[in-house]
Amino acid sequence: MALPPDATVADAGEFGLIEAFTALFEQGEHVLIGPGDDAAVLRIRNGHVVVSTDLMVEGRHFRRDWASAEDVGHRAAAQNISDINAMGGSAHSLTIGLAAPADLPAAWALDFARGFAAECASVGASVVGGDLTRADEIMVAVTVIGSCTQAPVVRSDAVAGDVLALTGRQGWAAGGLAVLGRGFRSPRVLVEAYRRPQPPYAAGRIAAEAGATAMIDVSDGLLAEAGHLADASGVAIDVRRSAFDLAEPLVAVGSALGADPLQFILGGGDDHALLATFPDAAAVPDGWLVVGAVSEGSGVTVDGGEYDGPTGWTHF
Amino acid sequence: MALPPDATVADAGEFGLIEAFTALFEQGEHVLIGPGDDAAVLRIRNGHVVVSTDLMVEGRHFRRDWASAEDVGHRAAAQNISDINAMGGSAHSLTIGLAAPADLPAAWALDFARGFAAECASVGASVVGGDLTRADEIMVAVTVIGSCTQAPVVRSDAVAGDVLALTGRQGWAAGGLAVLGRGFRSPRVLVEAYRRPQPPYAAGRIAAEAGATAMIDVSDGLLAEAGHLADASGVAIDVRRSAFDLAEPLVAVGSALGADPLQFILGGGDDHALLATFPDAAAVPDGWLVVGAVSEGSGVTVDGGEYDGPTGWTHF
Incomplete structure (x- = not known):
């Protein structure tokens, strides 16, 4: 997508943004169908499927003057991948929802997606789907899916003496x-x-x-x-x-x-x-x-x- | 949770709301670990895992004067379950993120969750996790996970003569x-x-x-x-x-x-x-x-x- 540097997400348009995002998201071998259809389809070997979801809202979970868009993308992915880590699992697939004001610079959205994709790639996970919509403030909604090859480790099994x-x-x-x-x-x-x-x-x-x-x-x-x-x-x-x-x-x-x-x-x-x-x-x-x-x-x-x-x- | 009828989500508090939500979400047999840990854990039989995600923003995707909280919950679940349907799959697990102003009536949030849970239950799916946070406007982020026992049906395989x-x-x-x-x-x-x-x-x-x-x-x-x-x-x-x-x-x-x-x-x-x-x-x-x-x-x-x-x- 060739956009002027001051283009907004509204200038880029929903489908332009989706195309640009999707180009940033490399798909792993377990992804049979990636972004672009009604749903993504994953081939998963036997074992447990581990799922977690998190929201981030501008002003509450991040500030644009305190972190770059790429940083925010890295953090959004990291905090979700970490939830799978805490079960003893490995993250393999993430979805990303981005609600944003029409005047958000398209460059911010793309840099955010770039950081998100890079953090996912650092653990071999793929960004398999997402949604974009307009809102008054920036909200990021992430869901992560992973697998667990041994019994998951929960919060509730600590015992006296540990x-x-x-x-x-x-x-x-x-x-x-x-x-x-x-x-x-x-x-x-x-x-x-x-x-x-x-x-x-x-x-x-x-x-x-x-x-x-x-x-x-x-x-x-x-x-x-x-x-x-x-x-x-x-x-x-x-x-x-x-x-x-x-x-x-x-x-x-x-x-x-x-x-x-x-x-x-x-x-x-x-x-x-x-x-x-x-x-x-x-x-x-x-x-x-x-x-x-x-x-x-x-x-x-x-x-x-x-x-x-x-x-x-x-x-x- | 016993709350006065005019209580807000801020009055209910994050953990109070999570507890009340979780009580509404019945877990199917495929759910090994439901809401309340770092992640949910699902037992999935062989086959493809199908994933989709959607955002809804108040004023853009719904209006509180045009639909009840329960209606909005039903719709949020329905539009996501439908994406799995469109691949030829069956939805079994959903996550729900809710960002809301502090002064949102807690009753609205609970009725929303009730409608969401009822729609999921109508297809035998479970609400396995979620996230709650404060925002200036109401935003709902849903991810649905399903399974596909035959080859998924994509958008791209129609041919002339069909x-x-x-x-x-x-x-x-x-x-x-x-x-x-x-x-x-x-x-x-x-x-x-x-x-x-x-x-x-x-x-x-x-x-x-x-x-x-x-x-x-x-x-x-x-x-x-x-x-x-x-x-x-x-x-x-x-x-x-x-x-x-x-x-x-x-x-x-x-x-x-x-x-x-x-x-x-x-x-x-x-x-x-x-x-x-x-x-x-x-x-x-x-x-x-x-x-x-x-x-x-x-x-x-x-x-x-x-x-x-x-x-x-x-x-x-």
Whole structure:
């Protein structure tokens, strides 16, 4: 599609945009019919089909002045692929719905689709379908489909005596978001962590094979997610402050903003780290950090007591 | 959830709403893990997995003064299930994303979910997951997953010599929409057809088994969809005016609004009728109406000539 640089999505038109989007979406071998028909058709081998869906709304989940369109595309794909990861599965197919104002630059929509496609391609997944429509604000709706070759790991099977472990960067995206919220652009490594999370995509399946008893991805805050595990499993979880490495950029941001850097780790989401329970420390795979313990009871504590900092994010 | 009748979604809270929604969503036997974990997990027998996704935005795809929340829920599910129907498949699992203003009545959200669940249940499909978030306007994002036990029927395999056939009510929803647009509420049967389409859900699989060469569901207008078939297949399609039954309510609306009632049939969508091509009239299953013919060439004609009425709907 040859469009002037200031063309809007309305100028490009629905079918022009669909054509341009589709050209960006390479189809994997499992895709029998990709975008362009009433539905996509996938060849799936035996095993479980794993499905998740997420919405992102401009101003609430992203800001165009804080992240590029490509960044937003990467994040939209990453947070969905991560949900399949947290079941011990592998994502293979995604659909993308984009609602946008008529005056949205077509270049923004195309860059968004480019980032989305690149994140999917990084795990070998295909963008198999989508929908475009006009709205007053930008909304992105993603559904991801994956497969699970072993039993999926749910939130509800942690038991007293398990250890709690974490893998992936944690707190970096929250640090980056705090920096952006104060009008700064550095430390750049944290801002980049917010803009393009790097979830530990391979770790979910490995944890499942290693015998993880429960697992969740950290999108709403570490303590909030630990709370979801505790509630679903009917157990208590204690998190140890001393378990965490305070990476240098987090320390720097903490002192610049006058905040305890640990609050980014305990309260932050958006990195899409994985939090899981294992029967004992010996079962915890390489690359995971033991950060707490599961016992009888209910609720989440930090070093045995209540935590009074921010613990996460709610949507209404 | 016991809420006062004037409670908003913000009053209900994210987790309260999720709990209330989930209670409405009965899970079929194929659902190993339903809503509430990072992802849903489905047991799927061998065969193709069929996927489609759609967005609906308030003011553009529905109006709260023209349809009840339950109606909007029914329609949101119906238009997605219909896409699986149009491939010759059967829908088994849907996800539902709802973005809504904080002051949306919680009762609206729950009635919407109730209608959505009822439409899914009518075909034996389960609502396996979803997402809720705040936005300035109501946006609904649905993804449907189905299975196809025979080869899926695509848009691109019609050939010259095929007949074009239609099944399901066609034009009734467009008639109802025209009535509502003029501020009327009758004929009630048309208004109801718009509010709660009754797509011919069983017909897609039967058409596939009968040897349909190409198929599409009529959501954007009959001639527009015939155009999609013609373009994708590289053929010409001629539609015959005399083929259509002019149902009495359509005639009544036509004379009340001073419009040709055939324009609702040729230009209308939203009933989610099915349009398909078959090798000959003998192959057309019971309940289908032969409405045209496929020949070499390109484009869509009506009675051999150009049609100058409205042909459909575009999204930007």
